[in-house]
Each structure stands twice: as structure tokens, then as C-alpha cells.
Amino acid sequence: MSKNVLYMRVSTVDQNIRHQRQSAEAKGYRFNEEDVIADEGVSGVSTLLRERPGGRRLFDILREGDTLVVRHTDRLGRNYEDITETIREFMKKGVIIKTTIGDLTFDGATKDPMQKAFRDGMIGFMAASAQSQVESTKEAQKAGIEAAKAIPDKYRGRKPTFTRNDYTTVQAMLATGNGASAIAKATGLQRQTVIRMRDNPANVEQTLANWRM
Incomplete structure (x- = not known):
């Protein structure tokens, strides 16, 4: 069965x-x-x-x-x-x-x-996307950590309620045409958090970097 x-x-x-x-x-x-x-x-x-x-x-x-x-x-x-x-x-x-x-x-x-061609192409695309996200995240983390070393803890702001993995997932879903509400429902993040990631990615990257995430 x-x-x-x-x-x-x-x-x-x-x-x-x-x-x-x-x-x-x-x-x-x-x-x-x-x-x-x-x-x-x-x-x-x-x-x-x-x-x-x-x-x-x-x-x-x-x-x-x-x-x-x-x-x-x-x-x-x-x-x-x-x-x-x-x-x-x-x-x-x-x-x-x-x-x-x-x-x-x-x-x-x-x-x-x-259908087979579309399926196989999608497998390759999703796999390549997963690995490329890792590589870009490594670079962002490396640069962010170096910059964060010079920032005293009291100037880092509030620690984010999301992880870098959450952020990369949201970006991947945005790239495939998903809306903020659908992404929030799928990931468990607040809708406003998703909107912030969509509209102010540089700010989100900086926040993650400040906390060495």
C-alpha cells in the first residue's frame, strides 16, 4: 500500500x-x-x-x-x-x-x-538555485561578519526574528512569483517581515550582517 x-x-x-x-x-x-x-x-x-x-x-x-x-x-x-x-x-x-x-x-x-523536458529542466534549475544560494550566502556572510566586527553590540539594533535561511527562502519564492501573503503562510513569517525582505533587501542583509548571521 x-x-x-x-x-x-x-x-x-x-x-x-x-x-x-x-x-x-x-x-x-x-x-x-x-x-x-x-x-x-x-x-x-x-x-x-x-x-x-x-x-x-x-x-x-x-x-x-x-x-x-x-x-x-x-x-x-x-x-x-x-x-x-x-x-x-x-x-x-x-x-x-x-x-x-x-x-x-x-x-x-x-x-x-x-513534460519530461520540463520536469528535468526544473530539477536542474532547483538544484542549481539551491547551490547558488549557498555560495551567495557565504559571500554575504563573510563580508557582513567583517563589517560587523567594528560595530559595538549596543548599535546593532534589535536581533532579527528570522534566520538567513528564512531570508534566502523568501527571496527564492519571490523570484518564482509568489506574493507576500502566500510566502508568509508557507514560511510562518509575518507578512510585514516578508514585505520588508522584498522591498528593503539591503537593509535586511545589513541587519543579518550586524548580528553575524
């Missing part, structure tokens, strides 16, 4: 893994407890999916006809080769991958050449 399997990942302790499940359930997905899998405090950059405890379990339990639900493809990883190879391997097994952000579907059963 086919089943839904939810995979969640957060790389730092201040990220909220619970919201990833809430977002999936809000989309109508239902899961048995044994089919809810999480990797907490695990980097998607340096640790491949097969090397994570939860990731290894995915390869063990997913079968033909199952649906793997993730918030975004970047939860599977932030390395281009890892993401593309993982998705293609799951599709070969007959597993359908669905995202709750963007409502993307990757299904290996697709036979239409145009």
Missing part, C-alpha cells in the same frame, strides 16, 4: 522544524508517525542525503507508488549533484516527489517528451 513520507531538515538549532510539518498538513497531506522523518542540525551543503540518519531511512523505506513530501528541494540538499541524483534515483524507484512550497511535482512515470 502506497504512503506519504514527510522529510524535514534544519541545519541550525534556531530553525523551526515543526513548521515544515504544519505546512505539509495544511496542504492536505496526512502521515503515519513512522513516516515522518527529520534530520536536525544537519547541513545540506557538507552532508549528503545518504550520509544523514534520516536520509538513510528514506532510501530504506520509500517504495514504488509512495510520495515523498518536502518543503522545498533544498531540504534534500544544497549540492547540485546530490539533489539531482537523489531525485532521479527516487523517480526510478517509482517514488513521486512533491514540494509544499511552489507545489512542484517530480514524477518518473511521465512519458510525454515535453
Whole structure:
């Protein structure tokens, strides 16, 4: 009997893994407890999916006809080769991958050449986006940390209620045409916070940099 399997990942302790499940359930997905899998405090950059405890379990339990639900493809990883190879391997097994952000579907059963081309192109695009976000974030963090060293704590302002990962997720969703309300609902951020990220990205970058985030 086919089943839904939810995979969640957060790389730092201040990220909220619970919201990833809430977002999936809000989309109508239902899961048995044994089919809810999480990797907490695990980097998607340096640790491949097969090397994570939860990731290894995915390869063990997913079968033909199952649906793997993730918030975004970047939860599977932030390395281009890892993401593309993982998705293609799951599709070969007959597993359908669905995202709750963007409502993307990757299904290996697709036979239409145009649909296959679009699917494969989207896999490459999402994987490349995940890795490029990592690279740009590293550069921004490096520059920001150097600048922040000269700022006394009392001049840093209020510590942001969002993480850099939240910010990169919002920017990715904005780039694909999502509105502020939809992004707020999907991420759990306040709508005004999303609007600030949209309208004043330089200010948000500076705030994150001031707090060395």
C-alpha cells in the first residue's frame, strides 16, 4: 500500500522544524508517525542525503507508488549533484516527489517528451538555485561578519526574528512569483517581515550582517 513520507531538515538549532510539518498538513497531506522523518542540525551543503540518519531511512523505506513530501528541494540538499541524483534515483524507484512550497511535482512515470523536458529542466534549475544560494550566502556572510566586527553590540539594533535561511527562502519564492501573503503562510513569517525582505533587501542583509548571521 502506497504512503506519504514527510522529510524535514534544519541545519541550525534556531530553525523551526515543526513548521515544515504544519505546512505539509495544511496542504492536505496526512502521515503515519513512522513516516515522518527529520534530520536536525544537519547541513545540506557538507552532508549528503545518504550520509544523514534520516536520509538513510528514506532510501530504506520509500517504495514504488509512495510520495515523498518536502518543503522545498533544498531540504534534500544544497549540492547540485546530490539533489539531482537523489531525485532521479527516487523517480526510478517509482517514488513521486512533491514540494509544499511552489507545489512542484517530480514524477518518473511521465512519458510525454515535453513534460519530461520540463520536469528535468526544473530539477536542474532547483538544484542549481539551491547551490547558488549557498555560495551567495557565504559571500554575504563573510563580508557582513567583517563589517560587523567594528560595530559595538549596543548599535546593532534589535536581533532579527528570522534566520538567513528564512531570508534566502523568501527571496527564492519571490523570484518564482509568489506574493507576500502566500510566502508568509508557507514560511510562518509575518507578512510585514516578508514585505520588508522584498522591498528593503539591503537593509535586511545589513541587519543579518550586524548580528553575524
